[in-house]
Amino acid sequence: MKNGLPAAFIAGLLLLSFKPAFAGDGQRAGAKPVEILFTVQLILGSVSDEDRTDESLKNDPVIKEIRSLMKYRTFLLLDTSLVRSKEREPVQAILGKQRQYILFLNPTFDTDDKDENIRTEIRFSYNFPGQKGTDLIQSTLALKSGERTVLGVSKPQGIEPVDQGLILIISGKFIR
């Protein structure tokens, strides 16, 4: 038993030098992958004299904030979708009445003792049949679990009259 302590020390060093066995897709081998549920709302904002906002959105605090910061007065809910994903597992959601919008998400998770954050690549594309597909939004987002994040797209000001904008309200929540 005299060699017990050095043996434990050497075993520890060996363990540290051993590279982790990751599965091919980046998931930790043996670890249950954390899942996340994204909630996506696609909203059309438009400049109008009179407020014709959908009833479901009228009392939404996020819409109130958007209204206070931007010139849009009418907000119409085009679609809502739930997307379930795992870490580093790209997912897509088809949105719109004509299924003309495609939303791609590629999330990674960043959790510590205090916060649970989601970092996701996002691509929002318009793909109306018979027309050339167009990327409308391409970015990386940092989301806090359960917090709603707002993105939007419109034509640049000064080129043409800007009277419409598409708004995405995205929230992600961990599922355990």
Add this chain to the structure above:
Amino acid sequence: MNCKKAERWIPLAAGNDLSAKKAAAVRGHLERCPDCRKDVAELEQALRAAKTLAGAERAGDWSEAEWRSLLRIVTAGGIKKKRVWAGLPLKPVLAGGLGLVFLAFGSFLLLKKSPAPPFTQASFKSPSLEQVQTKGLNDLPKITSKTIVSKETGFKIIWFYNKNFQGDGFGK
């Protein structure tokens, strides 16, 4: 001098194998410590008993020095007490504990997040995306963006400007 040291030196002192200074220290300790005096008395008694038995076995022709030497060997070479912790041997417990600490630290390093792979077109394997790409998404327009932050509430909107945006021709 404490009892532990005295315990080690008493047999040597009994065999006159200690320096004068150390022997004086042992004697000084014995004067102060009734427990050690009791131990010495027990040793002396054991020695006397051994001598008596030896006499009965007709082995009593040892000199006093030899008896003292025997006493010293017996007491100094007695069974070593193993140090214990919570009733368990200390060294194996320490070794096991240290091993567990290394295991925990190693596991922490293994489970620490690796950096996310870069986002590339190739990272999307979805066939439907490939279908979209064939329709011209490779000709990506330059998209600019700005973040609008409410001074009152801190609410943020990330707004993109895209010259190809046509609005939603359908709405409701």
